[in-house]
Amino acid sequence: MFQYFRRGQATEPALTTLGVLFLVNVLNIYDRQALGALIEPLRREFHLSDTQLGALPAAFTIVYALAGLPLGRLADTWSRKRLLALGVAVWAGLTALGGLASGYAMLFATRMGVGIGEAVCAPAATSWIGDLVSAVRRTRAMAGFMMAVPVGVMLSFAITGPVAQAHGWRTALAIAALPAVLIVPALLGRPEPQRESIAGGPLRPEISPLSLMRNPALWWIAISGALVNFILYSFSTFVSALMTRFHGLSVGQAGLWSGIGSGVAGVLGAVLAGIWGDRIIRKSRTGRVRLAAGSALIAAPLALAGILVPAGRATAAIVCFMLAYGLWQMYYGLVYSAIHDVVPASLRGTAMAAYYLVMYLCGGAFGPLVTGRLSDHFARQAAGGMPLNEAAKAIGLHQAMYVIPLLSILLAGVLWVAATAMNRSLTKS
Secondary structure (H helix, E strand, C coil), X not given: CCHHHHHHCCCHHHHHHHHHHHHHHHHHHHHHHHHHHHHHHHHHHHCCCHHHHHHHXXXXXXXXXXXXXXXXXXXXXXXXXXXXXXHHHHHHHHHHHHCCCCCHHHHHHHHHHHHHHHCCHXXXXXXXXXXXXXXHXXXXXXXXXXXXXXXXXXXXXXXXXXXXXXHCHHHHHHHHHCCHHHHHHHHHCCCCCCCCECCCECCCCCCCHHHHHHCHHHHHHHHHHHHHHHHHHHHHHHHHHHHHHCCCCCHHHHHHHHHHHHHHHHHHHHHHHHHHHHHHCCCXXXXXXXXXXXXXXHHHHHHHHHHHCCCCCHHHHHHHHHHHHHHHHHHHHHHHHHHHHHCCHHHHHHHHHHHHHHHHHHXXXXXXXHHHHHHHHHHHHHHCCCCCCHHHHHHHHHHHCCHHHHHHHHHHHHHHHHHHHHHHHHHHC
16 A cells, blocks of 8 residues: 555655555544444434434544644643553553443443543654654655555445454444554554754744644644544445435444445545645645645535435445545645645644644534434434434435535635635745
């Protein structure tokens, strides 16, 4: 998977470190999305509404975002590999503990703990990568790291769904935590690079973290992060349930095909982002962000087409959804590398944590919750005052999904504005 980095003159130790960080992020996403394939079993066992189900990732995301800011600052001042190893151990242990939940409250509490552990991952890992590779190859490195998102989603859905159907959702959560036993020692065995920018020279510790507040490009990029996370968290939380309710697939089938589709499309999107992003930066300093804007704009009609597919035609719906998903996944490698272009090396962890705070509190936290509330609202309308049945819930969720292509268009517009602000910032520097 990391073969295409070899053209970037990366050393073998650097490639190995990128591989380990990739696996850390795969487990991060796997455990985060594990409940996505378990929506229907959890709903039935604990008698939950879609609003309650949406509240699980929403509350997780709020905790994740708030914990990320101090942990991001810690990533700039303490050992990143030790911080990551500790985070992996915490989130994996609490994922397994979630399998012992006797009710909604305990499940809710364990997911909050998972959020604290996972808040370590992005600030520490992206700061590490920023010091590991040169600026002109950074998109490939970031895209490779963020390729873990579709791979983690794929494995989470493709494994968790079938395991839950065969052995129950509790076993599926226990299995989700097992890889940490191997990943933590591998992580602790990697050397950390010196805290300096390869392209930008030594650190400048006198720069205050408050200087990030005066960077308009970073604010627009953070707003774009809120939108993309609203889209992707809503999509990942409910796409499997949509395949089950509206198109008639089993829990195992929905998890398997949603997972495989997300993985293949997301990996292709990440690879293309890495290759095109490192090419376009040689021609335009804001080209990465503009390319992300174009990808979001093209994704909108594809997502709309997936929603418009008639009930029972799951294959056509999955194809349309996954093409859109691959385009959304291009965002990460392109925009994350752009963030490193506009902030000092000494503030990378802090900048990523601040970006994540806005991205998750204003986007990821509300995506599943708002979509769940919309689903419940439209389901009540479909029921016409009668008790809710499965048919009404299918209609409600289907109608709620229309929010996704609408926000994809808005995302494209915000990214274009971010590129303009970034160009002004780079011109002044």
